Amino acid sequence: MKPIDPNPVSNTANPPGTTTVTEQGKAEKNTQDPYVRRILEAARELFIASGLEAVSMHAIAKRAGIGQGSLYRRFSDKGEICSMLLRDSTERFLTGLEHELVFPEAGSGALGHLRSSIGRIVDFIEQHAELLQLIKSEFTGKKQLTQFEHPFFRRLNEFLKELLVRAAASGEIPAIDPQFTATALIAVLSPDLYLFQQKQYGSTKEQITAGILALFVDGLQPL
Amino acid sequence: MKPIDPNPVSNTANPPGTTTVTEQGKAEKNTQDPYVRRILEAARELFIASGLEAVSMHAIAKRAGIGQGSLYRRFSDKGEICSMLLRDSTERFLTGLEHELVFPEAGSGALGHLRSSIGRIVDFIEQHAELLQLIKSEFTGKKQLTQFEHPFFRRLNEFLKELLVRAAASGEIPAIDPQFTATALIAVLSPDLYLFQQKQYGSTKEQITAGILALFVDGLQPL
DNA sequence: TGGATCAACGGACAATTGTCCGCTTAGCAA
């Protein structure tokens, strides 16, 4: 597909032991690359000015003062640009959730933890529904992937699975398939469903949260 | 957007009382229109020959021996063509489900009915996952809609809601929000999740069905 | 300092989607 994008910082050989650059590492690096900054800055300005849909890749390249090819070398579609623009938010959000996995609040158990996390996730989805939706549609369109394969949802999936495993281990819920249940939870937490319920039935955030909790927390408690 | 497509069968004034043509009616009519038949036939042939993705609207028009404009007048995108190609299957399937709503099997109650229906829906999704997926992505791309707004999922939603209402009325499950629960069920039954579980974890149809039942049938039973 | 090398730049280009509009032709009245 696209040629491998080598580390643009320096042409000298990599110091031993650092040859493999993780996806994460690459993305972090990108954010500091002034070239990438220009692109992201241009995109943000245009998005704010005209809305997400109205902005073309060509327009972003032009605004950033670079060619089409150069833009596509960094970002293979608009969804990837959105991903990067959301990166700070998602990173902070996921890190926060994962941090609590290491130092859980005492007292409420894994199921209580799940309950409060779902609330926070719904908050986050609500805040970023539109961008997340665009990320998803670009992502699934080009690369034949489902939303579940997006890095953000992957990490969320792992997080939820861990909570479910803990709840099962401590006997708070019966032994269900934690992998499947976590994915199902992601499906229900997706911006898609949120936006639909809101638009179609005028559901509030509280109603949606309650519905999810009834299914995935209360519903799982031992009979 | 596109000019209203009047009933192509006759130019004479409509008989009184039949002026409003339902979406349903329009679609039924289309299927019989030889012009539309040609398009669907061409599309089917090309799809079989080259796969869904590889076929362009232009190619379909060319194969059908008509112009681009004429093609777009009938079908605003590839997803709509797929919808129509699947129409017979979905119609038969939904009619079957809805029929049982009127004449339910005695003995198992609404919850048992829900259980068996979910099994049948998963079967159907499995059979048509690829086409349904394409329908969804085209649909959501152009018209800013979520998968839940597609006629097929709408009807499925209504069906599931009715079963949930009955189960709640007969005391088999607690009084949950049937509308939300039905939509959540759709989200979990979507081809997206099915394909992901299958591809990523090699899940079988039985495992997926079991996971759904655990959440939406067993999980809802009174505590 | 000068030349060789090569990564990466960016614009031109092909492919696709969806719209628009001039022309054809079917249907009707005289």
Next chain:
DNA sequence: TTGCTAAGCGGACAATTGTCCGTTGATCCA
């Protein structure tokens, strides 16, 4: 039959996406 009207056909066109390749400029060595 002839002329009128309008439905709708279909190709040309604009817009967008994503790729390819000729060119540029930085780095390194002599």
